[in-house]
Amino acid sequence: MSLPAGLLAYAARGPAWVQWLDRLPALLGELQEEWQLTGDGAAAHGHTAVVLPVRTAGGRPAALKVGFPHEEAEQEHLALQHWHGRGAVELLRADPHRSALLLERLHPEDLADLWDLESCEIVAGLYDRLHVPAPGRIRRLAPHVLRWADQLAALPRDAPLPRRLVEQAVTSARDLVATEPPGGDRLLHTDLHDANVLAADREPWLAIDPKPLAGDRHYEPAPLLWNRWEELVSGPGSVRDGLRRRFHTVVDVAGLDEGRARDWVVVRMLVNALWHLQDPAGAVPAPADEWLTRCITVAKAVQD
Known part of the structure; x- marks a missing residue:
């Protein structure tokens, strides 16, 4: 899987980032296979995570988010579970040990x-x-x-x-x-x-x-x-x-x-x-x- 160039540039942040980036393509592949997801577009990224457009086995558009492990994001899944889509993106599935979330697909406009x-x-x-x-x-x-x-x-x-x-x-x-x-x-x-x-x-x-x-x-x-x-x-x-x-x-x-x-x-x-x-x-x-x-x-x- 080809990662965005901007995300790869985060290797300059240090060895922990290098290790995470090296592991990321395989991790995304594992999650897609385990959760029965198919890619549905080019990956995007923010400051600490990559987001891959996917479709579920039932054809629902979704977004697979995998983040660099850090304290601020450790409980993201708990908040999204608690909101249950009320005012926030809906959480479809989570693996907090791998910093992975499956989210409803939103539009790119902010x-x-x-x-x-x-x-x-x-x-x-x-x-x-x-x-x-x-x-x-x-x-x-x-x-x-x-x-x-x-x-x-x-x-x-x-x-x-x-x-x-x-x-x-x-x-x-x-x-x-x-x-x-x-x-x-x-x-x-x-x-x-x-x-x-x-x-x-x-x-x-x-x-x-x-x-x-x-x-x-x-x-x-x-x-x-x-x-x-x-x-x-x-x-x-x-x-x-x-x-x-x-x-x-x-x-x-x-x-x-x-x-x-x-x-x-x-x-x-x-x-x-x-x-x-x-x-x-x-x-x-x-x-x-x-x-x-x-x-x-x-x-x-x-x-x-």
Whole structure:
């Protein structure tokens, strides 16, 4: 099987990726044989997975997704099982030990061609359907947040981040965990943005690629702010105003508490910056200085 050139380029990420890529063609073949699937088009890929259009033994169009094993994707199948196609792509079969999912076939169109505020409205409209009580096996958000807060607090004072924002994020992170609202144990997608919502036949739009955690639904909006960045930079008006329009659109449509959502955005953006400082060689969507600037800009815009 011929893998996309862009996927093969991920070998530069290190030996674990080389090993996974070497094994991938045989793994895809094994899964097709075991699950009685036939190829139905060229493979595509994202940042951590390959997706192969297939048809089931009964002729149903489907998509075989095989991912590079990593913690964020370990419980994807559990979230999709729990949603059972309500607001999200339907899971047909899973082998979590091989990071393999058989999914309903969606269309390639995502929300990126829509006006960004329309996209924000659609994503925020999915929240109520996705933010159901989380099953007990889903990892909780709170322990992650407390660990991130400790790591932020340990940053040296000369780290290339405004110290005021770092301290604010530490305080907010700990306060948000301590004051989680009743019913706060919700199933979160955590990476819901334009590229992770695809057009479908049975519904206009469905969410894909969750990185699930259980926690406060106000954690969810931040990816809508840091994505589609070039549109904010090159569009009319200021980046700050564009970010604020997106933020308030999501808050209003989803009926979120503005202050709580704002605090989570600040925490998430400073954690994003922290991760880059911890792993400067890691994959980020922009050069280092630009990415840190973006994180700081988002954090400031929602509270100015």
